[in-house]
Amino acid sequence: MDSTETKPGQFRSICIFGAGAIGGALAARLASSAMLKGATITAIARGAHLNAIRDKGLHLHEPGKTEPLVARFAATGNAGELEPQDLVIVTLKGHQLTAASADIAGLLKPDSRVVMIQNGIPWWYFHGDKTSGLEGRKVEALDPDGLIWQRIGPQRVIAGVIYQGAQMLEPGHIRLTSGGLLHLGEPSGASSPELTAIADLLQASGWTIKTTDRIRDEIWSKFLGNAAFNPISALTRGRISEIMDGPAVDLVKQIMTEVHNVAGKLGCHVRETVEEKLEHGRGLGNAKTSMLQDLEQGRPMEITPLTRAVTLLGRMAGVPTPANDMLLSLISQLDASMAKARAQEI
Template identity: 30%
Template sequence: MRVAIVGAGALGCAIGATLTEGGLETWLVRRSTEQVAQLQQHGLRVDDAAGSRIVDVHATTQPADVGPVDLVIVVVKSFHTEAAVRSSEPLIGPETVVVSMQNGLGQEDVIAGIVGRERVLAGRTYVGGVLVGPGHIRSGVAGRLSHLGELAEPVTPRVRALAETLTAAGLTTIACDDMIATCWDKLLVNVATGALAGITGLTYGQFYDEPRMVATASAAVAEAIAVAQATGVRLSMTDPAAVLRLAAEGLGPDFKTSMLQSLERGTKTEIDAVNDAVVRAGRAANIPTPVNDTLVACVTGIERAMADRLDREGTP
């Protein structure tokens, strides 16, 4: 099977290295010529529980160099989805399936609007990746699950076959009947730790060690659970403590959430697709979400301060 990972950042490299080592022809696609040259010349350094090694990956800035693949995995930040999928047109052939493994809600609709609904599957992953430096990641794939399913129907043969292939290659993937519930389950995990860790700058170890963090995270998750339940989503977890346990499972004390990684780099976050998605859905269902509203305000404020600093001083 030929796979293209659109968005070869922290998560894309973690998934890409796994599938490459698992024997699938896997292409890492991103825009930065410097980063791609680094990967082409030196390979991808992967640190994980098994140690540190170089994985000889295929990387390009040019989807046309790759041509049509069997599977496109979209792992750009949510606000880059539309541009990234539009520029991925050369990767799409008659049989290509496109799946988002991004966090947040709404990416599948954006992708379907570009490539057609029939090609799109929903995916979510609990795998973690952290960028250590150019061409260098810390990967948390082992022991973490990914999920795959049709947008609005139970498991089909194509979903089952893809999940089996990815699992055989080392990305343990479950074929799911109800991806709306699965996407909300993952949203709960991001609501728990993403924004709060981003605002405070805390690693996972520090975060879970602070009772006030855990209490605030639980309150944010409880709101999201209430919103999901009011809109008929069949969540697999309805206890915030279970969500916090799942969010921490398999990720070490120095793990940094992707939202924290964005803020540390001085770049925009996915607050709009994560906590603000809960706020919007809450508003529509008449469920108050004051904790999530406050988290959105804080992260938006930090982003505003970074943008103004960039205008004024040239650095975020």
């Protein structure tokens, strides 16, 4: 790739792989962007949501606006129908990536980049990492058999960390509950022309974008809350306000402290202290975590990127994580019980 010539206008075919609440919002705004007039935006979706997008477009309900943005764009449930794309934006959860990796790989040109917007610790974490002393290490649990690494390749990745409240109201309708902020960065910390071009096109479509040469700091800063609230909410069936007002808040503090310690040992700076993150959590009100929503919907939970990763990276860094170890055992048992129940329903 002659990256010195990369411009936003070069992205004439863009696929959003995973058109849930965040992915659907990305697709809707990109399809409505004047910068991308004439480009082909395609979303990979499924079920009733896919049908609704095809029939009536995607309705994006944005903060402060009385009428939704109605965006028309191509949508399919079969990535194999598409030609290779200039850019692929992946918004799947970490535990869904292995199964989808072959389809994602089939969408890539030799020079295509892949924006990975994911919560928790990503499969490519140590690629290009200059701060931990573990550059190039692979974490088997995050990428079983190395299939994502082989099929997609960490060198294609531009990492994304998003702060955006989003809710699927019904098929074809998504509500954003805040202005939103998306951090983007190369795993190597480089300031590449591709990173700049992708940031520009997303900014032009209505997102607040910050590029960074230390994307792992942003990963851990968000992870500080996710690692604690997600599994505890699933185990207790509690919303964040209920957790913060109950006896489990002491466990939240222990989990966050361990996460902070692991991040620091790996050379990362977490912006908030544990106490500041706890105070931030109190401001989240009755929000439901994604893990609790998955549990209620009978879906597999995102355990490895959000919980197991703390214990694995803790061992690699030589940092004890006893509270996270206990939490991992409990949430894994719950997930196994739910999987057994799903199997019996078939």
